[in-house]
Amino acid sequence: MHVPDGFINAPVSVAAGVVAAGAVAVSLRGARRELDERTAPLAGLVAAFIFAVQMLNFPVAAGTSGHLLGGALAAILVGPYTGVLCVSVVLLMQGILFADGGLTALGVNISVMGVVTVLIAYAVFRGLVKVLPRTRRSVTVAAFAGALLSVPGAAAAFTLLYAVGGTTDVAIGKVFTAMVGVHVLIGIGEALITAATVGAVIAVRPDLVHGARGLITPLQLRVGGELVDAPAAAAPAPAAAGSTRKVWATGLVTALVLAGFVSFYASANPDGLEKVAADKGIDTKVEEHASADSPLADYAVKDVDDARLSGGLAGVIGVGGTVAVGTGIFWAVRRRRAEEPAAAEPSAV
Secondary structure, X not given: OOOOOOOEOHHHHHHHHHHHXXXXXXXXXXXXXXXXXXXXXXXXXXXXXXXXXXXXXXXXXXXXXXXXXXXXXXXXXXOHHHHHHHHHHHHHHHHXXXXXXXXXXXXXXXXXXXXXXXXXXXXXXXXXXXXXXXXXXXXHHHHHHHHHHHHHHHHHHHHHHHHHHEOOOOOHHHHHHHHHHHHHHHHHHHHHHHHHHHHHHHHHOHHXXXXXXXXXXOOXXXXXXXXXXXXXXXXXXXXXXXXXXXXXXXXXXXXXXXXXXXXXXXXXXXXXXXXXXXXXXXXXXXXXXXXXXXXXXXXXXXXXXXXXXXXHXXXXXXXXXXXXXXXXXXXXXXXXXXXXXXXXXXOOO
């Protein structure tokens, strides 16, 4: 659902940019409370994983494909504030390096694909985990539902922006019906990917899943024939840092394989927004991307003739760049949090 330049007029694009900048600023502050020495590198990995999986377009209808948006996945794994930052990093890398999503539309894309998806997904997720049994399976079910609803929600948000600032005269009712209809189908794929990923991480390191904190069933002991909660001293100690590094390394290798190899087999059909834009005439005033001459434009390395090798190298470069930029940002946010208490203490006299 990467909106290109030319779909939305300048005033609305600027307004969306202001909203996106405000959301990022709020998220930078909020992420200080969500990140610690274990989750800061995980957040960078989540951004890289989203980048990789977004390269894997899957067919959803005749001539149409979809891909992960990632807001739900990021919010549940590392927290809603950090989730907005994860998606923003991905969109920034895609727009600048790969000419995917317009640069003047960056605010629109962050608002729709980052902010709206996170808000909807995390609200649904938190609402469900409060009423479902406090188990790991409930976290996965809630993640599925939140992800499912976040995608048509984002499609509706784009339609609203287009109704206000669209550059072509198209019946908004038809755009809304087409956008939400196809993105309900894409939402099913989003939900499956999100639930599978969250479930996989919970299976090995539930303590690293932001949305599962406080929901894990406590250790119980049988005393006098009855099950009772174990005292805190009897609970297993947190996993060692080495185990965290194993999770990080496994996730990075998975992202590299998906982007560098599996992406070659992704659907070549236009995604939901591209298909609706072509069918309804939304794309008649689309503008050439400012980074169209980038050596990585369209997820291919310039001057590499072999399509498989070119796409694979672009994917690997994208994953590497995203994990480096994302991890750097999240470590900086984490360090800012660590420095704040020290700065607040009065100096010794």
